[in-house]
Amino acid sequence: MEAPGIARTARPGQFVNIDCGTRVVDHTVYDTDAAWPQIGSHFAASERIFLRRPFSVYHVDGARIEIIHRVIGAGTAALSRLQPGDTVKVLGPLGNLFSFSPLMQRAVLVAGGIGLPPLLILAQALKENGLHSVLLYGAHHREQVIDPAVREFETLCDEVVVTLETKTKGYRTGLITEPLQEQLHTGDVVYAVGPRGMLRAVAEVAGERGNRCYLLMEERMACGIGVCLSCMQMTTSGYRRMCVDGPVFDAREVLWA
Amino acid sequence: MGVKPNLAIDFAGLKLARPLVAASGTFGYGEDFVRIEQFANEDLGAAVLKSASLEPRTGNPTPRIVETPQGILNAIGLENPGVDAIIRDYLPRLSGYDCLFIANAVGSSADDFAKVAEKFDAAPNVSALEVNISCPNVARGTSFSTDPALAAEVIGAVKNATELPVIAKLSPESPSITDSGQACVEAGADALSLVNTFKGLAIDVRTRKPMLGYNTGGLSGPAIRPLALRLVSEVYRAVAQPAGVPILGYGGVMTAQDALEFLIAGATAVGIGTALFVDPLAPQAIAAGIAQYMQENKLDDLSTLVGTLQIQERE
Numbered sequence: 412m413e414a415p416g417i418a419r420t421a422r423p424g425q426f427v428n429i430d431c432g433t434r435v436v437d438h439t440v441y442d443t444d445a446a447w448p449q450i451g452s453h454f455a456a457s458e459r460i461f462l463r464r465p466f467s468v469y470h471v472d473g474a475r476i477e478i479i480h481r482v483i484g485a486g487t488a489a490l491s492r493l494q495p496g497d498t499v500k501v502l503g504p505l506g507n508l509f510s511f512s513p514l515m516q517r518a519v520l521v522a523g524g525i526g527l528p529p530l531l532i533l534a535q536a537l538k539e540n541g542l543h544s545v546l547l548y549g550a551h552h553r554e555q556v557i558d559p560a561v562r563e564f565e566t567l568c569d570e571v572v573v574t575l576e577t578k579t580k581g582y583r584t585g586l587i588t589e590p591l592q593e594q595l596h597t598g599d600v601v602y603a604v605g606p607r608g609m610l611r612a613v614a615e616v617a618g619e620r621g622n623r624c625y626l627l628m629e630e631r632m633a634c635g636i637g638v639c640l641s642c643m644q645m646t647t648s649g650y651r652r653m654c655v656d657g658p659v660f661d662a663r664e665v666l667w668a
Numbered sequence: 669m670g671v672k673p674n675l676a677i678d679f680a681g682l683k684l685a686r687p688l689v690a691a692s693g694t695f696g697y698g699e700d701f702v703r704i705e706q707f708a709n710e711d712l713g714a715a716v717l718k719s720a721s722l723e724p725r726t727g728n729p730t731p732r733i734v735e736t737p738q739g740i741l742n743a744i745g746l747e748n749p750g751v752d753a754i755i756r757d758y759l760p761r762l763s764g765y766d767c768l769f770i771a772n773a774v775g776s777s778a779d780d781f782a783k784v785a786e787k788f789d790a791a792p793n794v795s796a797l798e799v800n801i802s803c804p805n806v807a808r809g810t811s812f813s814t815d816p817a818l819a820a821e822v823i824g825a826v827k828n829a830t831e832l833p834v835i836a837k838l839s840p841e842s843p844s845i846t847d848s849g850q851a852c853v854e855a856g857a858d859a860l861s862l863v864n865t866f867k868g869l870a871i872d873v874r875t876r877k878p879m880l881g882y883n884t885g886g887l888s889g890p891a892i893r894p895l896a897l898r899l900v901s902e903v904y905r906a907v908a909q910p911a912g913v914p915i916l917g918y919g920g921v922m923t924a925q926d927a928l929e930f931l932i933a934g935a936t937a938v939g940i941g942t943a944l945f946v947d948p949l950a951p952q953a954i955a956a957g958i959a960q961y962m963q964e965n966k967l968d969d970l971s972t973l974v975g976t977l978q979i980q981e982r983e
Contacts, residue, residue: 638696
């Protein structure tokens with residue numbers, strides 16, 4: 412997307428809220444991303460997606476920003492139908508930042524599934540600051556692996572480890588916490604993005620080993636600017652807003668339901 | 669073209685530069701949107717701040733929001749840091765905007781509401797008080813509005829506690845919204861606002877659980893617009909017009925056309941809520957559209973449009 416203002420100011424960890432456009436109603440499917448009933452419903456053949464959807468910034472190139480998304484529900488399906496040259500409304504950059512210190516030993520980036528893209532601009536920033544990083548990337552099966560992104564990380568990180576939950580030739584099998592246990596050294600700082608279960612497991616490993624750990628989290632969101640109080644995460648200091656107090660949280664502050 | 673149309677309107681003694689009011693719960697405590705380039709609080713005539721209760725409230729478990737056809741279902745649960753913290757931390761910052769701020773009070777008894785009202789009475793930068801007797805997302809939230817006697821008790825207690833103009837926010841779930849509105853006016857309400865959200869349910873067919881942590885939620889957005897408009901029209905004719913009390917109309921307003929419908933139905937000012945989540949710049953566009961309509965229809969005073977619905981005679 413051509414978005415000069417966002418491209419100029421977006422920092423690692425931040426996201427944008429995108430107006431995904433119009434969805435085409437398929438009367439035969441059901442859709443667990445959104446609440447609308449589909450079977451036997453009588454909607455028009457197309458319908459505007461109502462709320463904007465949040466997407467992490469993957470890459471910044473001059474005046475352009477890139478996101479990578481998977482088609483999960485109606486919003487992302489509509490987004491995938493956009494053509495080059497189409498105009499979309501984008502609000503951003505939103506949210507807080509991944510913080511890092513020039514004094515830290517090394518960054519251990521942990522990504523699960525579609526959690527990989529937000530870590531790229533962090534890996535770039537780390538390298539620009541002369542800091543070392545490794546990427547541990549877990550996916551369910553081979554098709555989920557975002558190959559072009561992995562190649563980008565290979566130019567930025569000291570090491571890239573990919574594990575798949577489904578046994579696949581040429582890949583390590585298992586959960587991402589196994590390579591994490593092996594790789595984690597004293598003084599490393601963990602940055603994790605992925606499904607909630609993975610984040611929790613990563614936070615536990617980091618906690619046991621005494622490593623600082625930052626999690627980029629997700630929750631259903633509406634406004635993106637902190638007013639609606641929809642995207643809440645319970646923390647040691649009460650409910651916090653994903654969109655302005657997050658999406659990055661110190662793992663020690665997160666309370667898991 | 670002649671002079672730029674004047675969108676100013678008098679609402680219960682408040683001089684609104686525009687007939688547009690941000691709805692409570694969609695605008696934080698007044699300064700969140702100003703971070704957005706191109707947005708100014710002056711795009712609105714007034715903004716109703718997020719609800720304030722006597723004690724802090726944690727709110728409901730997540731998920732708190734889900735998109736539904738042309739709308740959203742929310743169950744936030746009146747999360748707020750409590751009236752004292754709001755007055756201390758947020759209100760002092762709100763001077764210097766050419767936009768009025770309206771506080772919003774919630775409570776679990778008439779006495780509770782009155783205590784919150786009393787605190788706002790002495791607070792800076794508050795021009796009026798909206799009394800939320802109609803939240804669908806907390807226990808007994810709507811019961812104050814749906815029972816005219818209870819509604820009158822709360823509004824009466826609030827009126828005794830403050831000299832601010834008092835706006836009673838009505839639930840669309842009332843057996844008779846006109847009876848509730850009438851009771852509020854008789855108890856001294858200076859204005860009525862309607863409607864709050866409609867109670868709704870969305871289900872995840874995979875898990876067979878409700879989509880929201882609170883199970884049900886309040887529906888807002890264009891999905892409720894015709895329902896809200898009908899209620900505004902009825903309350904205007906049955907209560908507000910005879911009593912000379914203005915209505916702040918809410919219900920899925922996204923465009924100038926929608927806002928004009930509410931004005932014609934009898935609202936003196938129009939709330940914008942869900943639209944702010946979809947497009948924070950909506951108020952500017954709506955104001956521009958209203959100005960264009962005024963020019964095309966040679967209106968120099970917006971109040972002459974209010975309640976001009978031409979009801980058709982029926983056999």
